Amino acid sequence: MNLQQLEYALTLEKLGSFTSAAKSLSMTQPALSLQIKNLENEIGISLFDRSRSRIEPTEQGLKFLLKAGEIVMAGKQLKEYALTLGSQFSGELKLGIIPTLSPYLVPLFLDPLLGQYPELSLEIHELLTEEILQKIRLGDLDGGIVSTPLARQGITVTPLFYESFYMYQNKEDGRSDKTLKVSNLDLKNLWLLEEGNCFRDQVSDICSLKDENTGTQISYHCSSIDSLIRMVDHQGGMTILPELTTLSLDSHQEQNLVLLEEKVREVGFITRKLTGKEHLFEVLNDKIKSSVPAPMRDKSGREVVDPGILESWK
Template structure:
């Protein structure tokens, strides 16, 4: 077994095709197939299911590739780490951030961070949770900011802050500033499209699996800002995480009702032993300093499960 074989297997997993992988790796398809077969023979398991049009890992193969990715990345990261030794807080950080956080969180921390560490370069990608985790595992991202907690093999989680949930309702009842979940009219709710972890958290909070419709409109939405505009225009209500409420105008703030005792945990996720832990430390420190102080502690409130499971269990 050698690093080249592991890199070949990881590339095949990422692209799902011997033809595509051989082109990227600049080897012939028979040579790639032989290397993968030799690796499978040596370790005694089939890494890939070849019965479908898209090549995909077997369950055992996926577990092996998780560890293989750690080994391949360790070599690459050792080289990157050596390059940063002359400039302790320089280099590139590639981050994936989920869409329900990115447009509200990045403007809070980006300028102070880069002013303190001018040799640091950030590349931010707005991605769904599973995309963030997959790209971290494959080495395409250094880390991510998602809704946690999660239990994913090979992933290290650092909690950052906690967001309360708010009901955003057009013309709320006068004087009502907090509300129990049981008092929400579920027929009023506009929700994000299925597949977004914030939608899953709202479902969990409300024990609810439907979405608001009217006689002429079914709205498939992937943006919290769009939900806010729908409530403003069409009435009804939606549920917002706390950071999104910081960008509301004075009129819109009157539409907020805080939901009691429920929070969304936001955490930083990365692989083990990346060689960039010193950069993660300054990033996470600045993020925590940039959010309102009450959001930095859980304070006994219940963290809502984001519903993230191992990909082979889902």
């Protein structure tokens, strides 16, 4: 067994096809098949189920590939570490950020970070949490900024800040309260994000929603908080916003906000263990924390809402 064989197996897992993997690795399909078979014979288990149109890891194979990914990543750390010896804060960071954070958080930390560290290069992808986790595991991303807490094998979590929840209402059918307990929230005409977004799951949690019918005549499926705000402005009703979103509202829209007490959303940075880029993560996280309003760095004894991320790899 060697690192090259492990990389072959990880590429096959990622692409799901011997033909695609062989092309990506610049080798023939028979040669790749032989390498994978030799690896399976040596370890005594079948890594892949070849009976499907897309090749998928077996249950034992997935466990092996998780560990293989850690080993291959550890080998790459040596190169990453060597690059940092000459210039401590140069290199590239590939990050994933969930859609309910990206348009509001990235503009806050981007210029301060790159202004202080001009040799640092950032590649940012707006993705759902599960996509970010999968790409981190496969090595396509270095880290991600998501709603935490979460538990996932091989993943480390660093809490960054905490967002309050706000009800955003149409002033014509809204209430005059500036703060409101969640238990007193009227759920009629509540606009929600599309299924699969962890912020929707959090809203469902804090509002104790039992089903998808919240009283609206229109079934509106979207993944953009800005779209929900516009729907409230033009169609009435209300939606729930995380705190960073409210910083981009105009003075007229700010009058439509009602703070929901008691609960907060935790935002954290996630990455694989021992990537070799920990020094870059540290400066990134420091810039993110310093870019948000100071009160958001402390949850102040409030309950953190569970983002509903499963604890095992899919």
